[in-house]
Amino acid sequence: MNTETADIKAIEQVVATVERTQRARDAEGFLALFHPDALWTTGHGKVLIGLDAIAEFTRAVLPTANWDGEVTYEVVHTQFLRPDVAAVKVRQVYHSAEGDTEGAPLYVMTKQDDETWLLHACQNTEVRAD
Template sequence: MNTDAADIKAIEQVVATVERTQRAKDAEGFLALFHPDALWTTGHGKVLLGFDAIAEFTRAVLPGAVWDGDVTYEAVHIQFLRPDVAAVKVRQVYHSAEGDTEGAPLCVMTRQDDGRWLLHACQNTEVQTG
């Protein structure tokens, strides 16, 4: 499939914005990245259907999160399913003095009519060591 370098850059920018908003514990900035019909399954298996459920969870959890905010996100693989739909594999690492904790989110992103890419369906999975 022919992929546009601008789309890849835009998708990588969404992932960078996820990192920035998670570090800042910025719930509203994070929520701005979601499609209105999004669904999300957290790293611990909580299923959130629709923007309202995602927003309620995020606003309750993110601002008071106990981690120190040092987290990195990297888009490690982008697979275009259609020109306006991409599956994005992300490497997520929370850094702490006790050691790193890794997640492996998979996000299906959709390009909107205005050209923006939004998170549409995401599944986060905690990476177990050992």
């Protein structure tokens, strides 16, 4: 397996862990995916700078998140900006009895010295049906 293929698989694993931790409402598992200097913009435009701010928000919101269905995440495109930096486009779908709603997150991920990929700069955007 070449390096890029291994990195794509590792990135897909991070996104799969985002899905798993969101479904489980596991704030600590989710937070473990972030670089300490991360920047996160929520689907409603709240800007969170640094892991402390992301953690405060996530610990307050995720454990009590209220959606009546399942959420799925799928990597739809990975663009390597450098060998250790990737822009990852994700399709996020909340499935519910009232119908699906979709998000289109963009994750800029960085590869650490230990070969781990972390979320570094992320923007979650709601996809409108109109």
